[in-house]
Amino acid sequence: MTAFILRRVLQAIVVMLVVALVAFSLFQYVGDPVQLMLGQFATPEDRVRLTHELGLDQPFYVQFFHFVVNAIHGQFGVSLRIGKPVSVLLAQRIPATLELSICAALLALAVGIPAGVYAGLRPNSWLARTLLSLSLLGVSLPTFLIGILLILVFAVILGWLPAFGRGEVVHLGWWSTGLLSKTGLMSLILPTITLGLFQLTLIMRLVRSEMLEVLRTDYIKFARARGLRDRAINFGHALKNTLVPVITITGLQLGSIIAFSIITEQVFQWPGMGLLFIQAVSYVDIPVMAAYLCLIALVFVTINLIVDLLYYVVDPRLRADRPGGSGH
Amino acid sequence: MLKPTHTAVAVMLGALVIGAPLHAATFRWASQGDVLTFDPYAQNESFNNTFNSYVYESLVMYDKKFDVVPQLATKWEQVSPTQWRFHLRPNVKFQEGEPLTADDVVFSINRQNSKRSMMKAYLAGIAGAKKVDDLTVDIMTDGPAPVLLRQLTDVRIMSKAWCEKHNVVEVQDYLAKEETYAVGHANGTGPYILKSREPDVKTVLDKNPGWWGKMEGNVTQIVYTPIKSAATRTAALLSGEVDFVLDPPLQDLPKLKSDANIKVVEGQENRTIFIGMDQKSDELKYSNVKGKNPFKDLRVRQALYYGMDIEAIKRTLMRGLSIPTGELITPQVYGYFPEANKRPPYDVNKAKALLKEAGYPDGFAVTLDCPNDRYINDALICQALTSMWAKIGLKVTLDAMPKAQYFAKINKHDTSLYMLGWAVATFDAQDALINLVHTPDGKGNGEYNDGSYSNPKMDALIDAMKTEGDVKKRLSMIHDALMLHTQDVAHMMLHQQIIPWAMRKNIAVTHSADNRLRMWWVHVNEGNGKQ
Numbered sequence: 001m002t003a004f005i006l007r008r009v010l011q012a013i014v015v016m017l018v019v020a021l022v023a024f025s026l027f028q029y030v031g032d033p034v035q036l037m038l039g040q041f042a043t044p045e046d047r048v049r050l051t052h053e054l055g056l057d058q059p060f061y062v063q064f065f066h067f068v069v070n071a072i073h074g075q076f077g078v079s080l081r082i083g084k085p086v087s088v089l090l091a092q093r094i095p096a097t098l099e100l101s102i103c104a105a106l107l108a109l110a111v112g113i114p115a116g117v118y119a120g121l122r123p124n125s126w127l128a129r130t131l132l133s134l135s136l137l138g139v140s141l142p143t144f145l146i147g148i149l150l151i152l153v154f155a156v157i158l159g160w161l162p163a164f165g166r167g168e169v170v171h172l173g174w175w176s177t178g179l180l181s182k183t184g185l186m187s188l189i190l191p192t193i194t195l196g197l198f199q200l201t202l203i204m205r206l207v208r209s210e211m212l213e214v215l216r217t218d219y220i221k222f223a224r225a226r227g228l229r230d231r232a233i234n235f236g237h238a239l240k241n242t243l244v245p246v247i248t249i250t251g252l253q254l255g256s257i258i259a260f261s262i263i264t265e266q267v268f269q270w271p272g273m274g275l276l277f278i279q280a281v282s283y284v285d286i287p288v289m290a291a292y293l294c295l296i297a298l299v300f301v302t303i304n305l306i307v308d309l310l311y312y313v314v315d316p317r318l319r320a321d322r323p324g325g326s327g328h
Numbered sequence: 329m330l331k332p333t334h335t336a337v338a339v340m341l342g343a344l345v346i347g348a349p350l351h352a353a354t355f356r357w358a359s360q361g362d363v364l365t366f367d368p369y370a371q372n373e374s375f376n377n378t379f380n381s382y383v384y385e386s387l388v389m390y391d392k393k394f395d396v397v398p399q400l401a402t403k404w405e406q407v408s409p410t411q412w413r414f415h416l417r418p419n420v421k422f423q424e425g426e427p428l429t430a431d432d433v434v435f436s437i438n439r440q441n442s443k444r445s446m447m448k449a450y451l452a453g454i455a456g457a458k459k460v461d462d463l464t465v466d467i468m469t470d471g472p473a474p475v476l477l478r479q480l481t482d483v484r485i486m487s488k489a490w491c492e493k494h495n496v497v498e499v500q501d502y503l504a505k506e507e508t509y510a511v512g513h514a515n516g517t518g519p520y521i522l523k524s525r526e527p528d529v530k531t532v533l534d535k536n537p538g539w540w541g542k543m544e545g546n547v548t549q550i551v552y553t554p555i556k557s558a559a560t561r562t563a564a565l566l567s568g569e570v571d572f573v574l575d576p577p578l579q580d581l582p583k584l585k586s587d588a589n590i591k592v593v594e595g596q597e598n599r600t601i602f603i604g605m606d607q608k609s610d611e612l613k614y615s616n617v618k619g620k621n622p623f624k625d626l627r628v629r630q631a632l633y634y635g636m637d638i639e640a641i642k643r644t645l646m647r648g649l650s651i652p653t654g655e656l657i658t659p660q661v662y663g664y665f666p667e668a669n670k671r672p673p674y675d676v677n678k679a680k681a682l683l684k685e686a687g688y689p690d691g692f693a694v695t696l697d698c699p700n701d702r703y704i705n706d707a708l709i710c711q712a713l714t715s716m717w718a719k720i721g722l723k724v725t726l727d728a729m730p731k732a733q734y735f736a737k738i739n740k741h742d743t744s745l746y747m748l749g750w751a752v753a754t755f756d757a758q759d760a761l762i763n764l765v766h767t768p769d770g771k772g773n774g775e776y777n778d779g780s781y782s783n784p785k786m787d788a789l790i791d792a793m794k795t796e797g798d799v800k801k802r803l804s805m806i807h808d809a810l811m812l813h814t815q816d817v818a819h820m821m822l823h824q825q826i827i828p829w830a831m832r833k834n835i836a837v838t839h840s841a842d843n844r845l846r847m848w849w850v851h852v853n854e855g856n857g858k859q
Contacts, residue, residue: 031732035739037502038446039372044770046448053503082527083365083500083511089527144557151563163563164555165529269555271529278556279362279528282701284732 012301019297024064033284077287097272101257104196112200116207138201147194147267164269195264210242251307255300353852355547359574362554367510368484369445370500378844384484384516396477409472416463422487430459435488444499450482472795478754545850576830595839597827598660599751602819608780612744614695627686629817634679635720650823660841663757663806668814679720691721697746699734738778757806781818
């Protein structure tokens with residue numbers, strides 16, 4: 001078990017280094033921050049000086065090397081756009097992104113699994129059919145369109161919910177939360193739906209098809225023959241066995257929710273990491289872009305690790321195969 | 329001493345009732361980007377400069393006609409052609425209590441001119457500043473400086489004592505590990521005090537109770553929210569969550585105009601959009617013509633100019649929000665010369681004839697470089713141009729890219745045909761002529777003359793106007809230069825942009841040709857039907 005985790009941590013470091021290397025090799029094509037910082041009237045000497053000071057006249061692998069050395073020392077530099085340390089900026093933005101992502105994931109699970117179970121158990125009922133058709137919309141509509149539509153209906157026409165921002169936040173130590181104020185909660189609703197809708201429909205369709213498959217298996221038939229109650233069969237046996245793929249997908253999707261909250265954050269001006277990244281891209285804010293990409297790589301690697309560990313919990317066969325996993 | 333002859337500034341005062349009692353008013357507004365820093369010299373970005381002007385003041389400022397009027401200096405005179413004396417306004421205090429003295433002015437000019445300042449360009453030609461007494465400062469220039477006062481409108485005055493106390497005598501170093509105090513704190517003499525700042529979320533400014541001036545507007549609190557997504561900005565204005573949007577998307581204007589609670593104020597910007605051509609290389613880098621450069625031939629430049637259907641661009645792409653022009657600068661800028669505002673009519677046959685005469689009967693292929701996030705509909709305009717020029721036989725390939733990459737490319741002169749826009753920051757034609765038309769020499773001339781247009785007669789005119797003290801003579805030099813620019817087709821001009829600002833019905837603002845919202849003229853009236 002320990003060896004397994006250690007191996008994964010080493011892999012994670014390699015993944016992050018590769019991500020950073022690729023990122024730096026791309027940064028030379030995203031443009032020139034000096035141009036944006038100095039404005040249109042700068043003298044050539046000033047441009048040369050700033051380019052040199054920022055190390056932008058160096059080849060990308062040298063820039064990459066400096067980045068890695070500084071990162072090992074816990075230094076990610078200062079944002080070229082807003083002059084604040086990157087680590088501080090990211091720390092300030094993480095709560096917003098995590099709160100939104102977790103709410104979206106919870107929404108997806110809380111609605112997606114029951115809806116999927118229902119659609120799997122009663123595949124021919126009108127409700128299941130309606131759910132399925134609606135889910136098709138959720139899978140195919142692009143996120144920004146859903147966001148704009150929700151804003152149009154609930155903010156502009158009905159005026160019930162705010163169109164942008166995070167509302168009032170409460171600071172608990174370094175963590176800022178919008179869950180403790182009314183405006184904060186109101187502000188959370190539309191972005192959560194926007195971000196969670198795709199996952200919701202995905203999970204629902206996945207659970208449904210898994211359920212349909214499991215319900216056809218012999219052990220379910222046997223359970224019925226034993227005269228077990230429907231409830232015990234459906235939830236105790238069938239649902240539990242559908243969960244392995246659901247966990248995999250949900251885990252991977254949580255990573256993408258965090259990583260791809262960029263679009264939702266932009267539509268709702270949600271002050272999370274995604275918005276920070278988008279702003280950084282348009283300003284060629286290299287320190288922020290580099291740190292963000294590494295962080296996202298870290299998130300994915302961590303989530304994959306957790307998903308792997310969860311298999312042990314859900315699937316007894318894995319535990320039986322590997323006596324080393326006796327920690328459970 | 330310099331009076332712009334043209335004052336076609338759209339002044340919108342709405343329902344301002346003179347003499348009505350001023351009430352406390354919060355003004356919530358939005359635009360795409362955020363304030364970057366409150367260190368006034370740490371970034372040179374138009375929006376950031378605007379925002380800093382709410383907190384920090386300069387010696388002089390613009391009035392509604394873009395004439396220079398007193399701000400922290402009450403009067404000034406020229407001691408010699410290269411020495412100007414400024415008399416400071418007495419009894420002015422910084423927001424944290426320090427009195428304004430000549431030391432602060434000298435300190436600020438030195439700081440703005442220091443190594444890491446991003447705002448040095450505004451001090452071009454200024455040799456230094458010297459204290460005469462507590463309330464008198466002399467500013468020395470390298471030579472006669474006809475646009476000194478206009479330059480000084482963007483030289484903001486900080487408190488020397490405050491900068492020393494907070495260790496911000498130096499301008500932000502972007503390689504440092506920590507942010508400096510001045511990034512998120514401000515202490516100016518201006519009408520507003522920075523109250524709170526959260527990057528990309530919200531910036532709040534309160535009215536400065538100790539401000540020396542008397543404000544025309546009535547805004548007592550400014551709440552600024554950046555909203556990056558254009559559709560969300562429109563939605564926030566429609567839902568009443570913000571009072572004002574600086575940059576409403578063009579496609580939403582009909583919807584905004586049809587809403588009973590919203591009004592749109594359209595004003596001319598002091599920016600022209602144009603196409604430049606490589607007129608220096610012996611062979612164009614991005615073309616199929618080998619061994620020679622067609623753009624060196626005036627007839628080819630004219631042919632492309634004849635081939636532009638500018639009215640179609642105005643009608644379809646700009647939805648009427650543009651003024652086609654043939655002159656480098658706009659009527660709002662000092663030196664504008666109506667006679668130079670001539671562009672050839674759209675005439676495909678004439679264009680073809682000119683190309684044939686120049687030796688390109690079958691046209692040629694060339695790449696048009698274009699930004700896609702800088703000017704209004706920039707890439708769409710370029711796309712339209714490629715199909716217009718196809719009609720005269722040219723095969724134009726469009727290469728559109730974000731501004732961050734675009735300007736890095738064309739400033740290296742790595743282009744054959746490119747789009748550029750220019751807003752004259754000093755409101756004096758000289759600025760545009762020096763940057764866009766003078767032969768590039770790496771010493772501050774022709775910095776944005778990315779096609780290297782070069783005419784010795786033009787250079788002589790520009791060099792002479794830089795130091796000409798006689799207002800009349802100088803104006804005639806400007807006129808001659810602008811005329812020459814038109815005749816030479818140094819650039820193919822497109823249009824002047826019209827900038828719409830959108831706001832709730834109860835808001836009255838003064839539209840400015842430099843797209844800066846001057847908060848001291850904003851009026852929030854009651855009864856706005858907010859939710």
